[in-house]
Amino acid sequence: MSVERTVAIPGGGAARRLRALRRRSLWQLFRRSRPGMAGAVLVAIVVGVALAAPWITLRDPLALNPAVRLRAPAGAYWFGTDDFGRDLFSRVVYGSRVSLEIGTLVVLASGALGILAGIAAGYFRLADAVIMRMVDALLAIPPALLAIALMAVLGARVSNVVVALTIAYVPQLTRVVRSQVLVLRETMFAEAARSAGASDRRIAFLHVLPNAWSVVMIQSTVTFADAVLTEAGLSYLGVGEPPGVPSWGNILSDGRNYMVQAPWMTLFPGFAIVVCVLGLNLLGDGLRDVLDPRFREW
Amino acid sequence: MARFIVRRLVSVVPVLLLVAVFAFFLVHLTPGDPAAYMLGPLATPAQIDQLREALNLNVPLPIQFERWFLGALQGNLGESLFMSIPVPLAIWQRTEPTFLLTLMAVAIEVLIGVSAGVVAATRRNTWVDQLAIAFTSLGLSIPSFWLGLNLIFFFGVNLRVLPVAGYVPLGVSWIGAIRSLLMPACALGFISSALVARMTRASMLEVLSQDFVRTARAKGVAERGVIWRHALRNAILPVITVVGNSFAILLGGLVVTEQVFAIPGVGLLVIHAVLHRDYPVIQGVLLYIVTLYVFINVGMDIVYALVDPRIKFG
Numbered sequence: 001m002s003v004e005r006t007v008a009i010p011g012g013g014a015a016r017r018l019r020a021l022r023r024r025s026l027w028q029l030f031r032r033s034r035p036g037m038a039g040a041v042l043v044a045i046v047v048g049v050a051l052a053a054p055w056i057t058l059r060d061p062l063a064l065n066p067a068v069r070l071r072a073p074a075g076a077y078w079f080g081t082d083d084f085g086r087d088l089f090s091r092v093v094y095g096s097r098v099s100l101e102i103g104t105l106v107v108l109a110s111g112a113l114g115i116l117a118g119i120a121a122g123y124f125r126l127a128d129a130v131i132m133r134m135v136d137a138l139l140a141i142p143p144a145l146l147a148i149a150l151m152a153v154l155g156a157r158v159s160n161v162v163v164a165l166t167i168a169y170v171p172q173l174t175r176v177v178r179s180q181v182l183v184l185r186e187t188m189f190a191e192a193a194r195s196a197g198a199s200d201r202r203i204a205f206l207h208v209l210p211n212a213w214s215v216v217m218i219q220s221t222v223t224f225a226d227a228v229l230t231e232a233g234l235s236y237l238g239v240g241e242p243p244g245v246p247s248w249g250n251i252l253s254d255g256r257n258y259m260v261q262a263p264w265m266t267l268f269p270g271f272a273i274v275v276c277v278l279g280l281n282l283l284g285d286g287l288r289d290v291l292d293p294r295f296r297e298w
Numbered sequence: 299m300a301r302f303i304v305r306r307l308v309s310v311v312p313v314l315l316l317v318a319v320f321a322f323f324l325v326h327l328t329p330g331d332p333a334a335y336m337l338g339p340l341a342t343p344a345q346i347d348q349l350r351e352a353l354n355l356n357v358p359l360p361i362q363f364e365r366w367f368l369g370a371l372q373g374n375l376g377e378s379l380f381m382s383i384p385v386p387l388a389i390w391q392r393t394e395p396t397f398l399l400t401l402m403a404v405a406i407e408v409l410i411g412v413s414a415g416v417v418a419a420t421r422r423n424t425w426v427d428q429l430a431i432a433f434t435s436l437g438l439s440i441p442s443f444w445l446g447l448n449l450i451f452f453f454g455v456n457l458r459v460l461p462v463a464g465y466v467p468l469g470v471s472w473i474g475a476i477r478s479l480l481m482p483a484c485a486l487g488f489i490s491s492a493l494v495a496r497m498t499r500a501s502m503l504e505v506l507s508q509d510f511v512r513t514a515r516a517k518g519v520a521e522r523g524v525i526w527r528h529a530l531r532n533a534i535l536p537v538i539t540v541v542g543n544s545f546a547i548l549l550g551g552l553v554v555t556e557q558v559f560a561i562p563g564v565g566l567l568v569i570h571a572v573l574h575r576d577y578p579v580i581q582g583v584l585l586y587i588v589t590l591y592v593f594i595n596v597g598m599d600i601v602y603a604l605v606d607p608r609i610k611f612g
Contacts, residue, residue, distance in 0.1 A: 034428070137316030140588050144550030145568070149580055152572040153327040229441055233554045236443050239572055252444060256558075259451055270444035278439035285435070 029290045036286015042279025046272075050096040061090040061246045070262045080264040082254055091246040092268050098158075098247040099228045099276060105162045106227040107220045110170040115216065117170070118177025119204045122185060132178070135171040143168040144230050151239040158241050161231055168230070169223045176219045180212035187211075214291035218284055225280035232273050248273050302603055306596050317588045318370060321581040322363055325353075336379060336575045349379070353578075370585065376578035380570070385582035389564060395465045396552065396563035399479050399486070403548055406487025407494060408541060410434065412534070414491070415498025420525055422503060434495035437488045442551045445488065446558035449481045463560040482559045490547040497540040501533040508532075535606050542598030549587050 030036050049056065058076065065085035073080040079088035117135075120127040138146070150164035184190060185208055193203045234240030235249030243250060248269040255265025328335040333349040349355075353376070354362045369375065375385035411434060418430040454462035460481055466474030505511065506529050514528045515521075556565035564583055571579035 035432075133312055133316060137313050137320065140313050140317055140592050141320075141584065142546045142548075142550030142587065142591065145553060145584065145587060148553060148568065148572060149324060149584055150327075152575065152580055153324055153577075155329070225439065229439070232441050233443060236441070237554060237557060237569055237572075249441075252441075252447075256447060259447060260455055263451060266444065266447050270441065270447070273441050273444065274436075274439055277441075278436065281435060281439050 026290055030286055033286040033289040035282040036289060039279045039282025039284070039286055042275055043283055046096050046276045046279060047100065049093055050100050053093050053097060057087070057090040057093050059087040059090045061086065061094040062244070063087070070258065070265075072262075073264050079268045080262065082251070082262070082265050083258060088251070088265065088268055091251050092248070092272050094246045095248040095251060095269060095272065096276065098241065098245060099231060099273075102158070102162055102165070102231050103224045103228045106165045106169060107224045109162065109166040110173050110223060111216065111220055113166070113170045114173025115177050115209065117174040119181055119209065121174065121178045122181025122208075123200055123204055128178075131174065135174050138167070138171040139175070143226065144233060147230055147234060148237065148239060151234055156239055156242050158245065161234060161240050164234075165227045165230060169227060173216070173219055173223065176215055177212060180215050181208055184208045184211050214287075218287045218291060221280055221284035221287060225277045225284065228273065228280070229277050299603065303600055306599055310592050310596060313592060314585075314589060318367060318585060319363070321584045322366055324581060324584070325577045326359075331355075332577070336577060338575070352377075375582040375585070378571075378576055378579045380574040380576045380579070385578050388567060388579060389582055389586050392562060392564045392567045394468060394563075395475075395479065395561050396556070396565065398468070398475060399483055399556070399561065399563060400545075400548060400552065402476070402479055402483035403486035403490070404541065404545075406483055407491045407544060407548070408537075410487060411491035411494025412498050412530075412537065414495040415537075416502055416525060416530060418495065418499045419502035419506065427499075431495060431499065434492040437490070438492045440489060441554075442485050442489050443554045443558045446482060446485045446555055449485060450559070453481060463558075465561045465563075478559075479561070482555045482561060485558075486548055486551050486555050489551055490544045493540050493544055494537060497537050498533065501536050502529060505529045505533040535602060538598050538602050538605075542595040545591050545594050549591055 063086060065081070068077070068081050068085045070083055071077050071081040071085075073088075077087060077089065079092055082088055082091070117131050121131040121135075122128070141149075146168045147164045150167060151160060154160035154164060181204070185203070190203055190207055193207050198207075231240060231247070232249035232252070235245075235247050236253045238253065240249055241247050251269040252266050252273075255262065255269070258265050325332050331346070331350075333346045333353060333355055334341065337345055337349060354365050357365075366376075373386055377384055378388050381388055414430040414434050418427040421427050450462055453460045461478050465478045468475045502525075506525075510532075511524060511529055514524045519528065552563070553565035553568055555561075556563045557569050560566070564586065568580060568583045570576070571583065
């Protein structure tokens with residue numbers, strides 16, 4: 001009883017210690033998850049490469065040099081060069097920045113919108129009817145197709161890619177948050193807060209949301225992976241970023257006409273996408289193992 | 299049962315209605331005048347006026363929607379701006395390869411997914427289990443177009459066993475049609491097999507721990523028979539739903555895959571429409587694919603209810 005009382009006091013020394021303990025035990029659980037650790041390592045590599053891009057590349061990813069067109073990987077050109085003599089290593093390294101930037105923005109935007117819409121739907125019956133009908137309709141459109149259709153009207157710009165992917169992936173997050181809210185709002189601690197006179201908004205954001213956080217984290221990681229994959233597809237199809245941007249999809253798109261003469265043009269960017277997306281998906285699996293007890297069997 | 303089917307079919311109506319609203323307003327998301335945007339910078343004012351007239355852009359928005367929607371209900375989705383043929387005809391002309399490709403891709407998806415899931419479940423928590431699940435999870439992380447390009451490079455260019463690209467219509471040669479779709483179907487089937495594998499594994503694990511499996515073993519049924527005949531039959535049900543859901547990946551991936559393999563299907567049609575700002579076609583294909591996807595899932599749910607007598611949807 002005394003333990004529970006100390007825990008209930010927010011910001012108390014015991015509570016802080018308990019949170020630290022919980023965090024440490026979660027980390028120990030996560031470390032045991034083989035997919036999770038593998039994913040974390042892969043993601044760390046991609047993030048590290050993106051951050052260190054100016055220091056690990058020798059050449060400007062945009063610099064044209066017709067004298068060294070379509071060079072095979074050798075010597076100074078680790079990944080070879082493309083049809084304009086641009087250094088593929090630089091382009092692939094800088095491509096990680098494009099993918100991670102877009103992925104991060106999509107996750108932040110769809111996360112924020114999904115949390116707000118999910119809480120609104122979970123708390124207000126009228127909002128629930130409206131929001132969930134829209135979510136059902138958007139979920140009926142395959143995300144990749146939705147993104148392509150949106151890009152067709154918005155025009156090929158980086159910011160529009162973020163908008164299109166956010167619209168494509170926000171329904172999934174909304175649904176996940178809503179289902180958590182519906183469960184959590186009926187729990188004892190939410191009821192306790194309500195009987196103590198807390199407003200719906202206060203309960204939703206201070207009591208329900210923190211407990212839904214783990215599910216949001218898992219879904220966000222998966223969304224990040226899907227966003228990177230779909231973004232590459234969009235730019236491969238020519239409806240993503242404008243042609244000049246060194247994104248992985250664009251590099252691949254440039255390379256498809258040189259499959260036979262210069263297979264390295266498609267090999268390396270494709271491999272980069274796989275490393276990044278696989279890392280994120282494995283990380284998501286690991287987080288699910290640790291944070292979601294329903295899936296602990298896997 | 300009949301009530302369940304009716305209810306499930308009725309539940310589709312609001313979804314399709316909203317998607318129709320979305321498809322309609324898609325055109326109005328364009329910056330500025332949609333007609334001018336579609337025709338590009340070289341269009342004359344007269345041409346723009348003509349298109350505005352054809353698209354009903356000169357009347358108030360609600361009336362525009364009414365006209366468009368009533369037309370769509372009757373299958374009149376307008377005319378393709380680029381090809382000058384009615385949109386349903388454009389889609390119909392492209393349906394054969396897409397239909398066949400989807401069918402083959404689902405077959406491959408189920409083949410890979412179910413066998414990986416069964417193998418993983420029967421060797422639970424061994425390296426075989428992890429390898430099988432990791433292999434299919436790789437599908438979730440590989441861009442379908444990159445996988446396609448590599449397949450082309452390997453089987454088409456190096457080994458020369460399969461055609462590099464293009465499509466041979468069924469009417470010309472059905473073997474040719476299947477051969478030309480084999481690589482894209484493998485690429486699509488592989489990327490969507492992960493969910494099927496996971497669901498099969500989880501479902502198999504549950505079934506394998508049940509009494510009737512022990513009974514089957516006890517009466518001397520060979521292990522292979524226990525797993526494939528007794529256990530899998532009972533474990534396959536939840537997999538049906540996942541296969542239905544996986545059409546989202548499949549139908550979305552179709553667009554990119556058809557582009558990679560130059561298959562003149564609905565996916566390639568939508569790409570051409572996007573690049574030529576052919577909005578009636580984009581709207582039409584969107585409605586077409588969503589309708590397909592929604593009804594496939596309804597169908598799967600009904601099959602599920604029909605097959606499993608334990609499920610009673612009140």
